[in-house]
Amino acid sequence: MRMFVQYLQEKGYAENTVDSYSFAICQLIDKTQSLTNQSLLAHKEWLVSSFAPKTVNNRIGAINTYLDFIAFDGIRLKGVRIQQKPFLDNVISNEQYMQLISGLKQDGDWFWYFIVRFLGCTGARVSELRQFKVEHVTAGYMDIVSKGQKLRRIWIPDSLREESLTWKAKPMNGLLFPGKNDNAITSRGISVGLKRAALRYGVDQDVVYPHSFRHLFAKNFINRNPDISLLADLMGHESIETTRIYLRRTADEQRAAVDEAVNW
Template sequence: MEDFKHHLLDRGFSSHTVESYLYAAKQLEDRVSVGFSNESLLAHKDWLASRYAVKTVNLRITAINSYLDFVGYDGIRLKSLHVQQKPYLDNVISQNDYELLRDSLKRDGDLFWHFVVRFLAGTGARVSELRQFTVESVFMGYLDLVSKGQKLRRIYIPASLQRDSAEWLKLLGKTTGYVFTSKGNAPMTARGLSLGLKRCAARYGINQDVVYPHSFRHRFAKNFIERNPDIAFLADLMGHESLETTRIYLRRTASEQRAAVDATIDW
């Protein structure tokens, strides 16, 4: 195991990853004490699957395969467990609840959180991206971001949202800097935004489980695909690398499935 540890360190693995790989390899050695065989490896995989979550099993399998490569075992390499996607979207805010939250915040003059909600649902931005909107980007109508792979992604601000938020910023006398700030000029933290949304949900009696930043990104995608079926365009708007990631928005939410069943089946 010491040699395997040095091998992993030489490959640049983090100490946490090395520790995880060593644990998986030692667990394998302890359970398959009479030497590896294809049958014993498959039996060990079955044992893992019976005791751990799929994600944990797949991490162990990756580590085991690395160990098998290191010791030069000439048999099989274990395949990861298939992670089956749910046939529905879970915990997505409904259009009715979104509108209730949006309109209630505006009615009560809580425009900061009103626009947080509208920007999340109207642009499909992740919370990390929401934090980067500036006054300048509002007046331009879009925010350009560069990913780690130097790929440009443009997040558009719809015309009505651009107009309304520009008027709000003018009333605040805000002419530059980040839009959603806490104290000072720094953007509000992701945690601060998440907790603030939960408080807003509680204020208006909306289920807090469906009110979190990414829920509004799901709402954006669901609404878009219902009005424009161009899934490739939606994938570009959301910054997805694969269309498979975007296809989930073709599915109904659990509550939508339930409503469809209730409306259809009366026998």
């Protein structure tokens, strides 16, 4: 397993993905006596009966990567189809976002205030947020190289840049969001901290998680600039089809639109 983890790291997989893939392979090894086409198909059936489609596809992706790593001379598992909902679920609203940052600002909780602001104003994934350094704020952007060796530039808006430089006036280098022992705060640490902040300021905890702010960024951006190709580049999407989900409204927004439009 150690060699597989090293292989993933050398391929440039994000820390979260490495952890997720490692867990999936440990689960596979624990539940199968030997790797055969039949045992792989049986494991897939167990996954489908036990987990949501998105989780199943994540585990299948991990398994296929592992099978390639060990040069398994057999099948590769096919993913399951995910039925996309015609609306977004559990996405933080602008009102809830403002309620959260207003409370954090009023209490002077600048660390979590800027975590929320950077998530909401840059569209960064939680794994990318952990990489921000003061030097990136000074420059106004951070460049990320994906596992496909594709360059993505995450822009820091001027208003956020100026505000955060005032907060981080000294030191002028190092991680923007350090955790224990000056290492980057963990993804789990961010998720837990956001839930605590939501509870503190009376915001629905179900809508306060790292990826929710990425949805918020995309929805707000597309409302102000309808260039979906630009948004796809900003989000780091390979296909515009992936970006189209952000053109959808939440269930509450759909309800409000119907109530307003239907008067016959």
